[in-house]
Amino acid sequence: MNAITAHHVTVRYGEVLAVDDVTVDIGEGRVCGLLGMNGSGKSTLFKALMGLVRPDTGEIRIMDRDRKQARREGLLAYVPQSEAVDWTFPVTVSDVVLMGRYGHLGPTRRPRRADKAAMRAALTRVGLTDLADRPIGELSGGQRKRAFVARGIAQDARLLLLDEPFAGVDTKSEATISDLLRELRDEGRTVVISTHDLASVPELCDEAVLLQQRVVAHGPTNDVLAPEVLARTFGVEAR
């Protein structure tokens, strides 16, 4: 089964063509890099996959379900770009992680013992147990990313979409997050990261999609990062 099936997806914001006739299939149990320059449509494609924007045309299926059903089943988790989050919002790290349990809550909508246990297990997994009661806004960039990944783990999502997970994150945190994403992949989950920073990609990603409104290349990471492909896409000699 594919984790993501997107066929001929086009998204426009008024006059702006953000995503142009994108067709990508991504299998389960992979780490996939969604690569492209600023404005190439990466965030928009994520939002389309999440059901946060409605494509003008095209079909999207997540784990062989329509997006609504996939969201209802909690199959999808989204780690937004840092700029897209209001960090002054007064919630603690454990609150953020508990949000991953919304789909699991019973009729009272109050977290039960199992939800709190899942929250604590996820925090342990990402190494944030000691910071559980801190306001999320007081965390470093790397810790905030880990908190959102923990939310996806608590949710038991099968597909995690991470928008620029390494932006504003130091090398040590980047290594910690990469290790965690590989572990999630090894459990059979699918991880898609968007980035314009190609340095992190060869180590982490099994495959890559090069996006420039359209899909310019999709395949094994080394093929997509081949100098001639990058030169053709970015118009520069890339090392």
Ligand SMILES: Nc1ncnc2c1ncn2[C@@H]1O[C@H](COP(=O)(O)OP(=O)(O)OP(=O)(O)O)[C@@H](O)[C@H]1O
């Ligand atoms: N809400 C919006 N309304 C109008 N135009 C938008 C909106 N969001 C994005 N765009 C435009 O759509 C295009 C694609 O933007 P998008 O954010 O998807 O790119 P991106 O690859 O994620 O870029 P970045 O790496 O800078 O985050 C850009 O031209 C952007 O200006």
